[in-house]
Amino acid sequence: MGSVVGKITVETPKYEVIQSTADYEIRKYSSSVIAEVTYDPAQFKGDKDGGFGLLANYIGALGNPQNSKPEKIAMTAPVITKTSEKIAMTAPVVTKSGGEGEGLNELVTMQFILPFKYAKAEEAPKPVDERVVIKDEGERKFGVVRFNGVASDDVVKGKVENLKKCLERDGYKVIGEYELGRYNPPWTLPPFRTNEVMIPVE
Known part of the structure; x- marks a missing residue:
């Protein structure tokens, strides 16, 4: 499931980017x-x-x-x-x-x-x-923000709050709780880890 330097070599979910902004992406995920x-x-x-x-x-x-x-x-x-x-x-x-x-x-x-x-x-x-x-x-639609490093509770909380604010500012309706996606195993060096906070939107 990847390496010490964070190279992602496994299958990842299929999605279509509906909108891309400086703050987040809106993605439609296949079933x-x-x-x-x-x-x-x-x-x-x-x-x-x-x-x-x-x-x-x-x-x-x-x-x-x-x-x-x-x-x-x-x-x-x-x-x-x-x-x-x-x-x-x-x-x-x-x-x-x-x-x-x-x-x-x-x-x-x-x-x-x-x-x-x-x-x-x-x-x-x-x-x-x-x-x-x-x-x-x-099939589901999410507002997504990607970040590197350790996905500690505090870091994730900050990302979620910021993403919610940005989505609501741009007129998206949040329809559920956030999900945290982690792409690397625990032995990947922290700076090379890829994480995503995903919030379901209407």
């Missing part, structure tokens, strides 16, 4: 098949990337593929992560943010985009681990 896992980082000692191993096992990146065939599936880029609020099944629901507990009420969804040869979810091998879900992702 794709994704493997995803949603988890509470607390299950992985607070590691937000804890789901990576489950997806890597499914495609066989870390050894024998953990799928029904078993079939080795090529790694693609980017690896996509998004967070959502954990919804408690109690009443009343009290949400506190800030302080030590910040971020602890979030669930993380991590996605691998499967190679183009899988046109529909049912064509992809079935995961052995039921936490891994295979699904079809329809």
Whole structure:
């Protein structure tokens, strides 16, 4: 999935650039098949990337593929992560943010985009681990900003806020939460890492 100096040598998603500005691109992504896992980082000692191993096992990146065939599936880029609020099944629901507990009420969804040869979810091998879900992702439109370096929480937050402002300034309607796309493995030197913040627009 790439090298120490950040060369991207794997399959990446197909998209069409609808508009390009100094601040961002508006892209229309083709439909794709994704493997995803949603988890509470607390299950992985607070590691937000804890789901990576489950997806890597499914495609066989870390050894024998953990799928029904078993079939080795090529790694693609980017690896996509998004967070959502954990919804408690109690009443009343009290949400506190800030302080030590910040971020602890979030669930993380991590996605691998499967190679183009899988046109529909049912064509992809079935995961052995039921936490891994295979699904079809329809055509979607995003406002996207690309940046290099480490995609730390603070950096990403700044990019998201700025991108939202720019999109709203230019009349785009934001229709969902942001996604973070990371194109390189952890061993890539930070200055050579490629990341993208993607916000769905109408």
